Every structure is written in structure tokens, then in C-alpha cells.
Amino acid sequence: xxxxxxxxxxxxxxxxxxxxxxxxxxxxxxxxxxxxxxxxxxxxxxxxxxx
Numbered sequence: 001x002x003x004x005x006x007x008x009x010x011x012x013x014x015x016x017x018x019x020x021x022x023x024x025x026x027x028x029x030x031x032x033x034x035x036x037x038x039x040x041x042x043x044x045x046x047x048x049x050x051x
Contacts, residue, residue: 008027009034009037009038013038
């Protein structure tokens with residue numbers, strides 16, 4: 001999956017207030033996959049924000 005999926009998941013979770021289950025259904029992936037993407041993207045954001 002392309003990286004823009006990760007960005008969309010973060011936007012939907014934290015800005016659009018959707019659940020992992022809703023996002024999984026929309027993207028036709030498992031809820032576990034949504035959770036993995038979320039963790040991956042949050043780790044990436046954390047690394048970029050650390051000095």
C-alpha cells in the first residue's frame with residue numbers, strides 16, 4: 001500500500017473522528033492493518049519531531 005494510505009488513516013482517525021473499524025471497512029482492509037498503519041505513521045511522526 002502506498003504511503004498516502006497511512007496519511008489518510010491518521011486524518012480519518014484524529015481529524016475526521018472515525019473508528020479503526022470504519023476506516024478498515026472503507027479501505028477494504030482488516031482493522032489490524034489499520035492499527036499497524038496507525039502505529040507506523042505515529043512512529044514516523046515521532047521521529048520527525050525528535051531532535
